[in-house]
Amino acid sequence: MSIWEALAVFVAGVGAGTINTIVGSGTLITFPVLLATGLPPVTATVSNALGLIPGSISGAIGYRSELKGQRRLVLRLGVAASVGGFTGAVLLLSLPSTAFETIVPVLVALALVLVVLQPRMSAVVQRRRARAGTITRTDGGPVLFGGILLSSVYGGYFTAAQGIIYLSLMGMLLDDTLQRLNAVKNVLAAVVNSIAALFFLFVADYDWTAVLLIAVGSAIGGQIGAKVGRRLPAPALRAFIVVVGTFAIVQLLLR
Template sequence: MSIWEALAVFAAGIGAGTINTIVGSGTLITFPVLLATGLPPVTANVSNTLGLVPGSLSGAFGYRQELRGQGRRILRLGATTLVGGLAGAVLLLTLPSDSFDTIVPVLVGLALVLVVTQPLLAKALRERRLKAGSDAAAPHGDGGPVLHAGMLLASAYGGYFGAAQGILYVGLMGVFLNEDLQRVNAVKNVLAALVNGVAAVVFLFVADFDWTAVLLIAVGSTLGGQLGARIGRRLPPAALRAVIVVVGIVAIVQLTLR
């Protein structure tokens, strides 16, 4: 890797760490850059997965204030996402690399619909629970079996590739959790770190890494995680949704054309 390629990977890591913390889809920045340096797709994918783990942790630390009171929720959703991430990592090693090409843009599109309509859907769910006599206002629930099923599938995809994984998480949790969008985003960062981490552990035993790329992305994404937290936490809900939609549309276009 030349000095210019290294600088490009490092800059991509900063960009990915920033956008992952605010929204998600940072892989769509780093993965093409790694391919451009000449890395094989699988090597680029696994190196990117491991390199982005520190960035997710950095973003979660930046959102630590919004994580208060959500420990039980994180434990429950974390167990689901770990299982999904492990399954996705195994799928990456066994399925053809183009297996998700058709379905992923559809998933991201559905997630964007959830993000945009989240206030209306969440209100409808609360009204339905109230009519059923349940506690619709509990802020620390884990979303129930439907959310866990969705998070399991989203995490399997995350362990496989991970582009726009954060958008899927925010879309699902935003609807099924009676919670502020910023607090949902904080949980998203923790869960993304878990999925990338468990996938990276699997890859360590069976896949080849480019350790220069891993280091550059790790340092860059760590810096980006702090930058993303500073920006993301200041965005009002409407602005955050707008950013998610814009990034999601770009992700759909890129995933469709690649």
Template structure:
């Protein structure tokens, strides 16, 4: 890499770490930049996954206040994230690079619809709970449906990672009775689990570029802290609009690249 390419990758890492912590889809910044430096698609994907681990951890730390009381929920869902992330990483090494990309725009679009409809669906679920005499608490775990949904989303996350945070937020927003900020905090931990498990597999089974990994790692760590400071101040309505805007941009980029 030239010095200018290295600076571009570093800047992309900061941007990706920031956006991943707030919403997700940071890979849509780093991946094109890595391709522009001449890295093959699979090598770029693997290098990106390795480099984003510190950013995911940094973002999770930045949201530690919102993680209070979520340990049982997060530990349970982390099992799904770990299994799915490993499966996705394995698929990346054995399937053609375009295998999943054909369904990614549809998946992201569905997630965005769920994010938009989440307040209405949540109210409908709450009315049903009231009629049935049941109550929900912020510690609710979401049941088998959420576990299965996050498992599948994590398979995709281990394969490509773009917009997986949006899918996580849409699933948890529908199936859990909690604030969007607390769900975002849980999302950051789950993303860190997926990236870490996938990266551990890649270290032994795939080729990657150490320079790209190091630059994205440092940049995403900085971005993770920036994202936590910005994201934690956003009202739920603003955060939801931001999710839709970034997700729509993700769909457009995936369809046109």
């Protein structure tokens, strides 16, 4: 890897860490850069997953204020994320590299629709529950657990746009602010990346230079993303999610 390629990977890591903390889809920045340096697709995917761990942790730390009072939810959904992330990592080394390419753009598009409609749909659900005298479950119930589990399988496999899917699921099934949900999303992403990475360390090929460059860059980006993301009002954050998600769909369709 030349000095210019190394610089490009580092800058991509900063960008990915920033975008992942605010929304998700940072892999769409780092993955093409790693491929451009000559790494095979699976090696690039594994190296990317390993390198993004510090960024995920950095972003979660940056959102620590929004995590207050959410310990039970994080632990519950963290179990789903762990199982799903491990399963996805196994599938990455077992299935063809194109296995998820057809369905992923559809999933991201659906997630974006849910993110856009979430305030209106949540209001409708709340009115119906008020009339029926029922209370919103604080943990999202089995539907959210199952959704996070399946999303984490994809996250362990490729990770691009998993944060958007997490946010759409939690936004529909939990009665909380988008910023607090984003904080949980960052923790879940850190869990998935870490579980997948531990598996990859023992069974997969990776490039340590790429891993270290992305790790340092994404850790810096995680702090930048937390500072920017936490200051965005809900409508602006929602709009940013849609813009990044749309770009992610285009990128995935063009791959």
